[in-house]
Amino acid sequence: xxxxxxxxxxxxxxxxxxxxxxxxxxxxxxxxxxxxxxxxxxxxxxxxxxxxxxxxxxxxxxxxxxxxxxxxxxxxxxxxxxxxxxxxxxxxxxxxxxxxxxxxxxxxxxxxxxxxxxxxxxxxxxxxxxxxxxxxxxxxxxxxxxxxxxxxxxxxxxxxxxxxxxxxxxxxxxxxxxxxxxxxxxxxxxxxxxxxxxxxxxxxxxxxxxxxxxxxxxxxxxxxxxxxxxxxxxxxxxxxxxxxxxxxxxxxxxxxxxxxxxxxxxxxxxxxxxxxxxxxxxxxxxxxxxxxxxxxxxxxxxxxxxxxxxxxxxxxxxxxxxxxxxxxxxxxxxxxxxxxxxxxxxxxxxxxxxxxxxxxxxxxxxxxxxxxxxxxxxxxxxxxxxxxxxxxxxxxxxxxxxxxxxxxxxxxxxxxxxxxxxxxxxxxxxxx
Amino acid sequence: xxxxxxxxxxxxxxxxxxxxxxxxxxxxxxxxxxxxxxxxxxxxxxxxxxxxxxxxxxxxxxxxxxxxxxxxxxxxxxxxxxxxxxxxxxxxxxxxxxxxxxxxxxxxxxxxxxxxxxxxxxxxxxxxxxxxxxxxxxxxxxxxxxxxxxxxxxxxxxxxxxxxxxxxxxxxxxxxxxxxxxxxxxxxxxxxxxxxxxxxxxxxxxxxxxxxxxxxxxxxxxxxxxxxxxxxxxxxxxxxxxxxxxxxxxxxxxxxxxxxxxxxxxxxxxx
Numbered sequence: 194x195x196x197x198x199x200x201x202x203x204x205x206x207x208x209x210x211x212x213x214x215x216x217x218x219x220x221x222x223x224x225x226x227x228x229x230x231x232x233x234x235x236x237x238x239x240x241x242x243x244x245x246x247x248x249x250x251x252x253x254x255x256x257x258x259x260x261x262x263x264x265x266x267x268x269x270x271x272x273x274x275x276x277x278x279x280x281x282x283x284x285x286x287x288x289x290x291x292x293x294x295x296x297x298x299x300x301x302x303x304x305x306x307x308x309x310x311x312x313x314x315x316x317x318x319x320x321x322x323x324x325x326x327x328x329x330x331x332x333x334x335x336x337x338x339x340x341x342x343x344x345x346x347x348x349x350x351x352x353x354x355x356x357x358x359x360x361x362x363x364x365x366x367x368x369x370x371x372x373x374x375x376x377x378x379x380x381x382x383x384x385x386x387x388x389x390x391x392x393x394x395x396x397x398x399x400x401x402x403x404x405x406x407x408x409x410x411x412x413x414x415x416x417x418x419x420x421x422x423x424x425x426x427x428x429x430x431x432x433x434x435x436x437x438x439x440x441x442x443x444x445x446x447x448x449x450x451x452x453x454x455x456x457x458x459x460x461x462x463x464x465x466x467x468x469x470x471x472x473x474x475x476x477x478x479x480x481x482x483x484x485x486x487x488x489x490x491x492x493x494x495x496x497x498x499x500x501x502x503x504x505x506x507x508x509x510x511x512x513x514x515x516x517x518x519x520x521x522x523x524x525x526x527x528x529x530x531x532x533x534x535x536x537x538x539x540x541x542x543x544x545x546x547x548x549x550x551x552x553x554x555x556x557x558x559x560x561x562x563x564x565x566x567x568x569x570x571x572x573x574x575x576x577x578x579x580x581x582x583x584x585x586x587x588x589x590x591x592x593x594x595x596x597x598x599x600x601x602x603x604x605x606x607x608x609x610x611x612x613x614x615x616x617x618x619x620x621x622x623x624x625x
Numbered sequence: 626x627x628x629x630x631x632x633x634x635x636x637x638x639x640x641x642x643x644x645x646x647x648x649x650x651x652x653x654x655x656x657x658x659x660x661x662x663x664x665x666x667x668x669x670x671x672x673x674x675x676x677x678x679x680x681x682x683x684x685x686x687x688x689x690x691x692x693x694x695x696x697x698x699x700x701x702x703x704x705x706x707x708x709x710x711x712x713x714x715x716x717x718x719x720x721x722x723x724x725x726x727x728x729x730x731x732x733x734x735x736x737x738x739x740x741x742x743x744x745x746x747x748x749x750x751x752x753x754x755x756x757x758x759x760x761x762x763x764x765x766x767x768x769x770x771x772x773x774x775x776x777x778x779x780x781x782x783x784x785x786x787x788x789x790x791x792x793x794x795x796x797x798x799x800x801x802x803x804x805x806x807x808x809x810x811x812x813x814x815x816x817x818x819x820x821x822x823x824x825x826x827x828x829x830x831x832x833x834x835x836x837x838x839x840x841x842x843x844x845x846x847x848x849x850x851x852x853x854x855x856x857x858x859x860x861x862x863x864x865x866x867x868x869x870x871x872x873x874x875x876x877x878x879x880x881x882x883x884x885x886x887x888x889x890x891x892x893x894x895x896x
Contacts, residue, residue, distance in 0.1 A: 225825070231656070319700075319824040342820035 199225045199317075201525060202337055202348040204324045204361060206233035208511045209497025210354030211307045212251055212518030213525075218314035220526055225346065226311065226318040227339065233318060234304030238475035240381065240508055241423045241430045242405060243298040247512040251519055252310060256292075260302040262425040263403025264293035267395070271459075272410035272576040273420070278459045279410075279580045289402065297403050297423045297430070299383075300511075326364045327351060327493065333535070334365070334492035349534045352494050352521050354514070357476045359499035367495065368486040373438040374566065375480030377505070380447050381421075381432025382455075384467035388427045394463055395424055407508065408433070410576040412457065413450070415569045416443055417479075419505065420454055422463060429464055431455060434477055436566075447474075477510070478503050482559035488546060489539040494521040504554050506561065513551045520545040560623035568616055574608060575616075626679035626781065628670035629733055630744040631726050631761065632663035632698060634691040635751045643861055659694045662746025664701070666809045668816050669776060670744050671702035677779055680704040682737050684729050684835075686714055686722060692832045699827030700819050707733055711836035716849025719752070723760025728842045729835050730761070736833070742786065743806040747772050755808070762806035770801060771808045 201217055203210045206228035217224045230236035242265065248255050266289045269282030288294055308318055328336040328345060336347035353361040357376065362368040388400045395404040408420030416439035423430040433454060435447055454460055478484065478501040485501050488494060496502070497514035504513065524542040528534050546552050565571065582601045586594070605613065637658045642651045659667075670681045683698040685691050686709040695706035709729045717725065734740050743762070748755035755771070762769035770788045777787035777798060784803040789796055791810060837844055845851060869885075871878055890896040 225828075317825065317828045319821075319828050322821065322824060339821055341824065342818065344821040346821070 197336075197347045197349065199223045199346065199348045200529070201225075201350050201352060202227065202346055203316075203352045203354060204337065205354035205356055205497070205499070206230070206308055206318060206320075207237050207304060207354055207356065207497055207514060208307065209499070209502075209514035209518040210352065211304065211311050212247075212515040213352050213354065213496060213522045214311040214316040214318070214518075215251060215307075215314050216519050216522035217525060218311060218316040220522075221315070222525070222529070224316045225348075226308075226316055227322050227324050227337070227346075228318065228320045229323045230320060232305055232320055233308035234301040235320075237300045237304050238379070238381075238473045239300055239477075239511055240379070240421050240432065240434075241297050241299070241425070242295050242508055243303065244295045244509060244512040245292055247515040247519070249292065251515060255310075258306070260298065260306050262297040262299065263397075263401055264288070265295050265297065265403045265405055266397075267404040269404070269406045271406055271408045272580060273408050273412040273457065273459070274410060274577055274580050275412060276458065277580045277584065278408075279576070279583055282406075284404075297405075297425050299425065324355065325360065327361055329365075332491060334490065337361070350492050350494065350525055350528070350539070352496060352518070352525075353499050354496045354518060355499050357478050357498045357501075359495065361493075362486055362495050362499055365490060365493065367490065368501075371476075371478065371480070371484075373441060374436060375478065375484050375501075375562070376437050377417075377419075377434035377477045377479045378437050378440060378447050378474065379432060379434030379477050380451050380472070380474045381430050382451070382469050383425070383428045383430055383471040383473075384464050385428045385470045386464070386467045390466070391424050391427070391429065397424070400426055408454070409572065410580075411573045412454075413572070414443060414445075415573045416440065416445065417565050417572065418450070419508075421508070422460070428470060429467065431460070431464060434479075436479060437476075477505070479505050479562060481505070481562045482552070482555040483562075485552070485555065488517075488543045489524075489536060491536045491539075492534050494524065494539055494542050496521050502551060502555070504558065506558055507554070509554075513555075516549055516551050517546060520549060558623075564619065564623055568619070570608075571616065571620065575613070578604060578608060626673055626677040626742070626779065627738050627740050628673060628679065628681045628742045628744060629730055629737075629740045630663065630666050630670050630681065630683045630698070630703070631730075631758070632667065632683055632685045632694060632746075633660045633749045633751075633757075634658070634685060634687050634694045635660045635749055638750050645861060645864075657690065657693065659697055660746050660749045660751075662748060662750070662809060662811060664746070664816060665811050665813050666744040666746050666807075667698055667701050667703060668814045669773075669807075669809055670742065672814060673742070673776065673779065674702070677781060679741070680737055682707065682733050682740075684709065684726065684733055686710070686717075686725055686729065695832045696827055699830050700824045701816070702819065702823055705733075705737055705833065706830070707833045707835055709835045709840070711838075711847075713837050713842075713844045713847045716852065717847060718852035718854035719754050719756035719760055720854070721847050721849075721852045723757045723764060724846045725842060726757065727761050727764040728840055730765075732835055732840045739804075741784070741803045743767075743804065745806070745808050747808045747810055758806060758808040765804070765806070768801035768805040769808075770799060770805060772810050773807045774810050774812050776807075776813075 200223040203226045206226050214224050214226045267284035272279040323340040324337045327334045403424040406422040418435040420433035496517035502513040503510040528538045634657045636655045640655045681703045682705045683703045684707040745758035772791040773788045775789040779786050787800045789798045
């Protein structure tokens with residue numbers, strides 16, 4: 194092996210890579226982060242809700258300087274049909290007290306800020322450079338090849354935080370290319386509106402309170418889709434993500450679907466009069482627990498989206514990424530003490546992950562992606578039935594309630610009592 | 626052979642849109658870049674360094690945000706970078722800018738050694754004046770070579786440089802004594818894809834900040850107040866209307882065309 198240039202090479206300046214870089218640099222480790230975008234955050238997209246906890250464990254006072262939009266005090270879920278929305282959720286003053294649970298953020302700003310913190314801690318960050326493949330010697334990862342002239346770098350350990358299409362994990366055979374059934378194409382628009390208008394429309398007291406709406410239901414024609422509306426300080430993020438395989442099967446262009454959502458009679462007034470400021474699209478890994486690769490090999494660990502760490506049900510991803518980056522960094526520090534960077538030593542990372550909320554949560558929902566794929570009635574018939582039933586009960590038209598309940602029971606009969614009971618039981622069993 | 630390159634941060638013109646109602650540029654969300662002509666000046670200086678040794682310094686004047694382009698300059702092979710940033714410089718026209726850059730350049734020379742070649746791009750893509758480079762050369766009272774397209778040779782012994790430059794209808798090759806100031810065309814070179822060691826060096830090197838406090842600068846010659854150029858009015862040229870199409874290859878179409886052209890040709894005295 195050529196003389197090592199750094200202790201650790203981190204590929205990708207997203208939350209996973211930056212968390213690892215921050216943690217290692219503060220421990221005095223020589224770290225380089227290689228990012229392909231023009232700046233950290235340039236290529237990074239998420240729905241826009243950032244959970245505090247994992248970040249707070251890393252940088253305790255991050256809220257003082259981080260670019261955060263609004264803290265979220267109300268979270269709603271809509272079952273949406275063509276003309277109705279059956280709404281549930283929680284607004285709580287508990288969410289309005291520090292420490293706040295979560296925030297809306299812009300990743301382009303947030304990741305740039307995070308990168309500055311890592312730099313201050315001593316990490317070196319270079320941009321506009323693509324890492325093409327790992328350098329392997331005697332079966333061990335000892336560095337990376339970049340697309341730059343004189344572009345080889347050597348280190349004790351390479352941490353791959355290179356996102357959903359992770360070239361490194363693929364090159365090492367830890368992961369296959371992602372298949373269309375395990376990835377969602379997500380698009381979103383940032384719609385600019387005056388702060389006061391947003392406060393009024395979402396019943397918020399001031400510019401720091403925020404609200405979120407997650408949208409599912411028959412409106413999306415049985416495609417596994419999650420729509421969302423989030424409030425930023427002076428804009429609204431609206432978007433949706435659909436499993437790519439479903440888009441192909443239904444021959445639907447996701448941009449048309451977003452237009453359709455924006456023009457839904459219940460959505461439209463929330464964004465009316467706004468100006469589209471930005472449009473973005475990204476792939477989100479949705480394979481869940483079973484899609485997660487082995488997280489380490491000799492001289493190598495993988496974090497964040499590259500390891501498929503996304504909890505779609507709870508729209509969590511960046512916090513899982515940060516946690517994984519942090520645990521990979523801790524593992525490196527232990528390995529450094531032992532002076533051994535073999536797979537055996539780095540396997541501690543997998544154990545740490547297994548014991549953390551990251552893999553525990555993903556394991557709990559492990560059967561869900563497949564179930565959604567197989568039981569489309571969960572997305573179409575059942576929510577439509579619920580919307581219709583609630584409509585009937587709310588609609589005062591002279592029909593006695595007893596008869597209405599009879600009618601509802603009858604339509605449950607049509608859906609199939611046993612099948613529905615079985616589906617519900619399955620759902621309950623599989624998210625346990 | 627020490628070089629100093631003057632660069633300017635400009636909005637990426639390819640991404641700027643115009644608000645036709647107000648006649649102003651929509652700067653929101655438009656990234657800032659090194660003025661493209663200046664990037665070629667940096668490359669030219671780095672190529673000379675590769676060939677003849679010495680160092681390359683780069684200086685810019687602008688808000689703290691302009692640090693970003695100086696970091697880029699480091700990644701292109703510059704050794705030291707300086708940012709003149711001070712409220713007294715704000716709103717400067719080319720006269721006040723060339724004064725401040727000249728004063729800054731003297732400070733740079735104190736730090737890196739006497740400069741043999743000063744470089745700028747031929748003009749900035751936002752102002753298009755092509756005055757700042759010549760302004761600096763005038764203050765130094767050194768030879769000025771504008772619109773350079775090729776560095777023919779450098780005579781280190783006798784301190785001379787031979788440069789080809791674009792002139793109306795052709796090209797000329799001139800030889801000037803050093804130090805001199807050269808402004809570059811885009812065609813002078815191809816920007817290299819910087820090697821990784823340059824990027825690592827750039828990440829390790831910080832921008833040296835210059836201001837009226839640590840540089841000998843006369844505030845009475847800086848900024849908007851001391852800029853004789855005044856913008857009276859800004860307007861956008863009207864959008865061009867779509868031309869009229871006549872189709873056909875018969876006499877009738879030809880006559881129709883003649884009828885349309887005749888009054889226009891008469892009006893401008895061609896008929």
